[in-house]
Amino acid sequence: MKDFAQLFTRVDESTKTTVKVAALADFFATADDPDKLWTIALFTGRRPKRTITATRLREWAAEVAGLPDWLFEDSYSIVGDLAETISLVLPPAESHVDQPLSYWIDEVKRLATLDEPDRKAGILAAWDQLEQVERFLFTKLLTGGFRVGVSAKLMTRALAKATGQDEATLTHKLMGQWTPETTTFTDLIEADDPGTDLSRPYPFYLAYGLDDLDDLGDPVDWMAERKWDGIRGQLIVRGGKHYVWSRGEDLMTDRFPEFAQLPDFLPDGTVIDGEVLAYADHMPLSFNALQTRIGRKTVPKKVLKEAPVVLMAYDLLEDQGEDIRSTPMADRRARLEDLIAGVPNTAPLKLSPGVAFQTWEALAAEREKSRDLNAEGLMLKNKHSPYLAGRKRGDWWKWKVDPLTIDAVMIYAQAGHGRRANLFTDYTFAVWNGNELTPFTKAYSGLTDVEFRQITAWVRKNTLQRFGPVRQVPPEHVFEIAFEGIRASPRHKSGVALRFPRMLRWRKDKPVSEANTLDDLKEMLDLYG
Amino acid sequence: MADVLKFTDEGIYCPAGDFYIDPWKPVDRALITHGHADHARDGMNRYLATEAAAPVMRHRLGDIALDTIRYGETIRIGGAEVSFHPAGHVPGSAQIKVRVKGQDWVVSGDYKVVADGLSEPFEPVRCHAFITECTFGLPIFKWTPQDVLTQQIDDWWASCAAEGRTAVLGAYSLGKAQRLLTTVNADIGPILTHGAVEGTNGVLRAQGLALPDTTYVTQDLKIKDYPGALVVAPPGAMAGPWMRKFGQTSTAFASGWMALRGVRRRRAADRGFIVSDHADWAGLNWAIKETGAEKIFVTHGYTNSFERWLRDQGYDAHTVSTAYEGEGFDSTTEDAA
DSSP: OHHHHHHHHHHHHHHOHHHHHHHHHHHHOOOOOHHHHHHHHHHTTTOOOOOOOOOHHHHHHHHHHHHOHHHHHHEEEEHHHHHHHHHHHHHHSSSSSOOOOHHHHHHHHHTSSSHHHHHHHHHHHTTTOOOOOHHHHHHOOOHOOSSSSOHHHHHHHHHHHHHOOOHHHHHTTSSSOTTTTTTTHIIIIIIGGGGSSTTTTOOOOEEEEEGGGGGOOGGEEEEEEEESSEEEEEEEEEEEEEEETTTTTTTTTGGOOGGGGGGGOOOOEEEEEEEEEEETEEEOOHHHHTTTTTTTTSSHHHHHHSSSSEEEEEEEEETTTEEOSSHHHHHHEEEEEHHHTTSSSEEEEEEEOOOSSSSHHHHHHTTTGGGGTTTEEEEEEETTTOOOOOEEEEEEEEOOOEEEEEEEEEEEEEEGGGGGGGGGHHHHHHEEEEEEEEEEEOOOOSOOOOHHHHHHHHHHHOOOOOEETTTEEEEEOOEEESSSSSEEETTSTEEEEEESSSEEEOTSSOGGGGOOOOHHHHHHHHHHH | OOOSSSSEETTEEETTTTTEEEEESSOOOEOOOOSSSSOOOSOOOOEEEEETTHHHHHHHSSSOOOEEBBBEEEEETTTEEEEEEEOOTTOOOOOEEEEEHHHEEOOOOOOSSSOOOOOOOOOOOSSEEEEEETHHHHHHHHOOOHHHHHHHHHHHHHHHHHHTTTEEEETTTTTTTHHHHHHOOOTTOOOOEEEHHHHHHHHHTTOOOOOOEEEEOOOOOOGGGGTEEEEEEEEGGGGGGGGGOSSEEEEEEESGGGGHHHHHHHHHHHHHEEEOOOOOOHHHHHEEEEETOEEHHHHHHHHHHHHHHHHHHOOEEEEOOOOOOOOTOOOOOOTTT
16 A cells, blocks of 8 residues: 555645646556556545444544544544544554555455454554555545545546546546446556446536636627526436436436436437426426435435426437537537437427527527526537537536625634634524524635635634534624525525525625625525525 | 632733733733743833843844843742743743742743754653643644654755755744754755744854854845755745745645644645644643643643543643634744644
8 A cells, every 4th residue: 555655645745736647647657457446446436335434433543542532523623534533643553564555445345244343353453554644545445435635637637648548538438337346457448448338428528607708709609508407417328228427427317217218219329418407387497396306316206296307408429329529519419409309298308499699798688587497597609619528618608697695694603624624614694683693504615715714713712602613703794695596494594595605705894784684585585486 | 829820811920929921911020931922022021031032032022121041040039939941842942930839830831842953852840730832732643753854854855956946845933944954954955044034043043053054035046046945934935926036846834733634735835744843742741741730721722622631631620711722723923833
């Protein structure tokens, strides 16, 4: 694990992308195939099955370190990462054994088969043979969630460098259902054909927010459509079966049984990029309806009936088994229209209608209709654009409607985790309800590091009361909170829940008395809920 | 029995001697543990500090009424006997022992228990009550041994020099900077210093401390003339336009907070060296035991956790709150950690 720990250290200690990519490329050039494969797996979100609860790990680490549980917990709340806390409090290792990464992964898998006392003995023995960084990484493998500052994108770039392959091709090869148990480095990376896995999706093309309409040039080169407010998804029909992938590479097929009929209408070798939407009476429902289905593995009949879904099709990536991503957008769109023309109206597959416009002013007027149509805004796509992999500038832009906003008072603060551990970054906000402040949302993002530091210093000096990690602070600061949607929520004291709340601005200019009221929120609920 | 020391809004107060220790508001008579800005403030009528701390205090506070005392020397102030003892924090830093009617109370100031090669090494002082800082009072803090640390910094500097990058090391300008200067291998390349560091260097050299040769970074310094240089600067300077003159750089911070990955990443430097002029967890526990004191007051740091830990260990432990809660890792003051 020494090599892997060294890789991690090099990547972790640098802020420069070039240094990170070079470290990864060096590793890919020298490591054994099993270690390479596992490294790719870990940095694309694949990991060995969780074998042990976090609770047990905490108990055992505290026991080995000779600490009372409460002190371990206090330490954890400062560090913000369980594996790191454990690696820091344990006494130095008695001996050091250098085994490859794949050895320790096998060990994690072996531990899963043991009963608890043997599992404990195995973990304690491992801790006692690893130095601090190795221990941290081993414990990360046990706790799951291997997010350590290397994105799949960065890793793919390094792999491209090490193998001489094209980055987009590699991105495609790395998608899909593979695990290190079902493939080898040779099959996954060196084999030429990414099509061997029928369920494998294409990398999603993602757009940036529009900077400036004036940069786009002649409207005639552009097409527009609604940016629907659902779950971006990729429908694959191959070998008589269908698969639905989310943008986050979750296989969602079973969650949306409606789509099971689509192989009857679509030929094998069809891949469609679209938006999964709750839809009824020829109209998308609000995101609130779709929310009743998110996170459910099986869907009860009642929910199926109240929030039926469709795939609103944006783009065609594979036609008759041919990868057509490099053909121009306008051609792909024409093929998509032909394809969907052959699908019956009753099927849960719709063409996302184009938004016609002659001038940018006309398009701006269309954008204003977004909220009424339950859309988030518009998508602008260059008619000549290929379908690229990942988030790219230039050919595609999203042009969202402005968020809803409300001015609220900060009343509680809590420290963040990880990079933000011990910095007060998580706030609870309230609005006026008569003479009282009623909490209605939390928000964590939107301020600069400098602002977070200023508020942290202020919170430290102005804590009224502590409730565990939460600090009550005097109502002195007003923030403009932006959000994408609002819905009724009987679980919350305020009666509302917001979607994507974040801090738009610290309103240093506003006295607390001028913050918004609960009635203002309820009015927004009536309008947009 | 009356308390030897009391905790007031102005700071730690001795009624028998009518003086304060490291007060944060203007008072008549202030005994100062060391010259860092959060301990030695201006506005006091009279100051008392060690001989070794005096030059830096004059450098920072200007023309002040300052009496000095030798380590181990006992003087009488009113009804109290007072002596200063090495705290190992920075050159001249002291723990202050106050004896009233046979009761010994010790104020630790800031301290560390391992020798840094520059400061007068920490000496445990037996007492009845010990007022201790606990900036790093959690078991997650364990300092890198001095020899390993020196090697890490030298290796980093040498690799920067080989790659043609200027190595810029952020370290507090009184104490940490000089401590690192004395341990790095000056054969690797020239050493450049920010004005704040060089100012302190000058003061410490004048009082006889041996530091390697350093070059003060002036407006018209050309980095081309100093290939393979190590620049030592206060952390605050490292975010500003001052950095531009060094061309391609690799940046590092030297601080106890670098033990935490989240802080390292937030500080966004290329390297973080785990080194502090405060005691780590093991150091705090050892120092407290060595005093033989039963009554412990904890201040500055993770006071809640540390107080509870000490109570679990059988001490009569209390928290003293200060106006300045914790010298956190995001603190912008010069002297933290």
